[in-house]
Amino acid sequence: MPIPIKFRLSLMMFLEFFVWGSWYVTMGTFLGTNLKAQDQDISLAFSTQSFGAIIAPFIVGLIADRYFQAQKILGVIHLLGALLMYMLYQAVDFGGFFPLILAYMILFMPTLALVNSISFNQMTNPEKEFSVIRVWGTIGWIAAGMLISYLAWDSQSGMGEGLLKNTWLMAAGVSVILGIYSFTLPATPPRAKSSGKFKLSEALGLDALSLLKHKNYAIFFISSILICIPLAFYYQNASPFLTEIGVENSTGKMALGQVSEVLFMLALPVFFSRFGLKKTLIIAMLAWALRYFLFAFGDAEAGVWMLLLGIILHGICYDFFFVSGQIYTDYHAGEKFKSSAQGLITLATYGVGMLIGFWAAGQISNHYLDLAGNHDWKSIWLIPAGISLLVLLFFITFFKPEKTILKP
Template sequence: MKVTTRIQLMLMMFLMFSTWGAWYGQMGKYLFTTLKASGDQIGSAYATFSIASIVAPFFVGMIADRYFSAQKVMGVLNLIGAGVLYFLIQNQDPDTFFWYILAYTMTFAPNLALSSSIAMNQMQDPGKEFPSIRVLGTIAWIIVTNIIGLYGYGDKVTIFQIAMFTSIIWGLFAFTLPDTPPKATGQASISQILGTDAFVLFKDRSFLIFFISSVLVCIPLAFYYAHANLSLTESHMTNVENKMSLGQASEVLFMLLIPFALQKFGIKKMLIVGLVAWIVRFLCFGNGDGISSEWILYLAIVLHGVCYDFFFVTGQIYTDNKAGDKIKNSAQGLITLATYGVGMGIGSKISGLVLEKYTLQDASGIVTGHNWNGVWMVPAGIAAVVLVLFIIFFNDKKETEL
């Protein structure tokens, strides 16, 4: 790969995760603190990303695989997204917020698959080359969340103003990326038009098991994205956004270890380690306190690297190796559907209802906080069940290594 191409791909990842990191982890606290949203409203807001992620694979399969270059689709989507954010910033009602964030996520979600396709289209060996490109996204997340934490923007509309600004830059920059033309040709069938031609991968038993596991794992995962920031804040931890960036720092380390880990341990063992780490992490969130046992909260934060990398990034590489050139974009969209779509959609709604159940009120009915031990035991239990089922049913040893 040319040096200039590598730099372009790294900047693409940097801009994408700068935009995403500006608002995603802080949205729950913003809704609860500024818009006075309920737990169910917070869960619904996070579920919009999942709704968009379910639509995204079909959109990508229909557009990027067949008619337009992926980088041009990316550019148009982000410029539209910046426009949506402009109107979202003006809103003060939590119910109306749902529709604005749904519209925005519809423009953002397809980029997860598009970015992987654009990057991997330039690579000879994605397993070795992709992590060093993707790591710039993690660095971007660290930078933007530290800026937000430093200036105390976590519960303010500023998080969406930053996202709007970076989305404009990202949208314009996308048109300069290496050309990734559509590869699917010929008369399109109904399944191809809908983007479901990647469903052929389900004939591979190991991929089907991986897909189902992806859905189930993301149910507890949604709890982290929706509630970790608010949980740490109410647990008396200070400078939450800055300290949470330690999780992304650990992500950089484990990202660089992925090529070695894939070769040494294979897919199944990496996913098992990730599941165990999630269970430990949820237990730490539920039992730590920023005053008497802050080290437990720090442990929960730094476990993010192994939790995230051993599932999401490894899954992208695994999916890319399973798919041929003609359905590569649809295949990446398919794994997006499983993780950010179905799994986290279910998880977001459940997490909102659980947060509502464990909301604490004083005698006058004013919300005073949440029972976080009760909240975090739910995803810990779900992750434990998924771990046991995955160990039992993923038995095709020849498919555990790439």
Template sequence: MNLAIRLKLSTMMFLEFFIWGAWFVTMGTFLAQAFSATGVQTGMAYNTQAIGAIVAPFIIGLIADRFFAAQKILAVLHILGGVLLWFAASSADFDSFYPYILLYMLLYMPTLALVNSVAFRHLPDPTSQFAQIRVLGTVGWIVAGVVIGNFGWESKNALHYTFQMAAVASFGLGVLSFFLPHTPPAANQGPASLRSILGLDALALLKDTRYLVFFIASILICIPLAFYYQNANLFLNAVGVESAATKMSYGQVSEVLFMLLLPMFIVRFGIKISLLVGMAAWVLRYVLFAYGDAGDQLWMLILGIVLHGICYDFFFVTGQIYTNYKASAQIKSAAQGLITLATYGVGMLIGFTLAGVISDKYTVEGAHAWFNIWIIPAAIALAVMVLFLLSFKDEKVRADQIQH
């Protein structure tokens, strides 16, 4: 691969996920510190991700895929996003903060597909090279957490700096995007239709009973997942864990390690066991959070964080691999879009809403009953796991069938 292109694509991925990790992890703590936000308000703020995931196919399908070069759309979205993040940092209250973050996520979520599109188009061998580029995104997320922890912004009630840091990085990526390799729309695009934009051709997969069970389980498991994104940093700071954002980055480190093990595990044990291991990790993580503390039981909290690699890779990455395996060549992209919309869109929308309601129910005069807040998603994850165990018939795949 051309070294200059490799460096540009790697920097693109690093900044793409540095920006997201810079504010998303600690937003719940920021809202509590800056605005004394309720659980429902925090859920609304995190739900902007789900809304963005639902709207993203329209932006990609109607604009980026048909009329403009991907790198130019990426540049414009990130420059506008930088402006919105900067204003979000200086918001006086939740009512003024929310419109900025909603508009921002409507612009940011489509960029996740755009960076992949740019990378895939310019890698000579995407199957073997994409992971080498994409891992820089995980490194970016880790670095963001380390920076926040080292500056002590959580303990100093100074988390508005996270949005400013993300804004500067967003401006930087916006400028860099103009210098990325030219990625024009694919030639011979037919007229756009709502069905093609939303990837509804992939609904044919749901006629397969096995895939239907997996699809439903994917939506349901995103409900407890939302509790982690929304409450974990707030919880760790509330119970007295030092440099919580830095410690949460351990989860991304484990994500990289387990990603390397996943293909071998799938070939050896099959899709069903891999997915069940991911679900079981969610149950265990929340039980650890329910019983852990910042004293003698700190190891339980750290282990719960480190389990992120299994939680994410063994369910969500396995799910992407399974979707790719089940879909025909004509609908592979549509199928990935559909499962993303279902999980990060519909599933997370339900999850963040429920997490906000549960958080308020178990909060009295600003004090959270964290045991109750964590044991509920543990129970939900356990129920989904049992449902999946009883309903899903396993499928074995060969090593050559799990390549993206």
């Protein structure tokens, strides 16, 4: 890949995940402190991500694979998203907040598939090239988290002054930049050809479901749904958990997870070549279980190292499962359904799996909440740890070694 193209795609990834990281990590804390939302409200807000992810394959399959260039759709979505982010900045209660975040996530989630599709369209060797591009998304997420902590928006004093709402304004500004920049990206034209007659399944991108005829891919797809149930506990509860137990500048500390993402993403091609896809995915699920055990037994004093190690394991958890899965999906999709196949795996992970996970996390967090407003975090974290181990056993049992581009 020419260096100028690599730079342009890397900047696209940086801005995409900077926008997301600007508000997503701190949303639970923001809702609890600024809008006085309850656990069930916070769970509902995070579930909007899942609704967006479920709709994403249909939007991407209908538009990006068949009718319009992906980079132009990306630009339009982020310009509209900037307006919604600004409106969220102005929200004063959860009743006004929720419909706005729902509309935003329905727009935003398809962009995760679009940036992958735009990148894969420029690659001839995705298993080696994609991680180098995708790592800049992680760096963007880190930059957003570090900036929030540097500005002390997430500190006890900053939250007391209501400064955490500025995360929405920052996301709006960067979204405008990305929206304009998207129109300059390399052209990614529709690849799938219509049969001439209108077919609902074709228009909605449902043809990508043919990937599930491959037994191994079907097992991977089911595992992706199941492993996202415990993942939702991390996204929804980690920031409130660290804040509640007294960890200062928690957003900056949680960015350590993305620092490890950078390192492990760059190491991903080595793991593919030495261990293959199955072992790489097994390592990811083991790391997931270990992370939650560390959270269950760590604390803000002598056990803070356990919390930090659990955060750092995010690199293995995310890269070895999700980035591997995106490359594996691209391999099985072939040329015809690159965008809608990425939308399909987005549906499985951020959609169905996390929708169940956010609901479960909300119910369980509320169950272990005492009258003084404190959570029994040990009991809460042991539940996703157990789920992760069960998913691991399912995957080991049914997924068979496969000769793909991920294993020479």
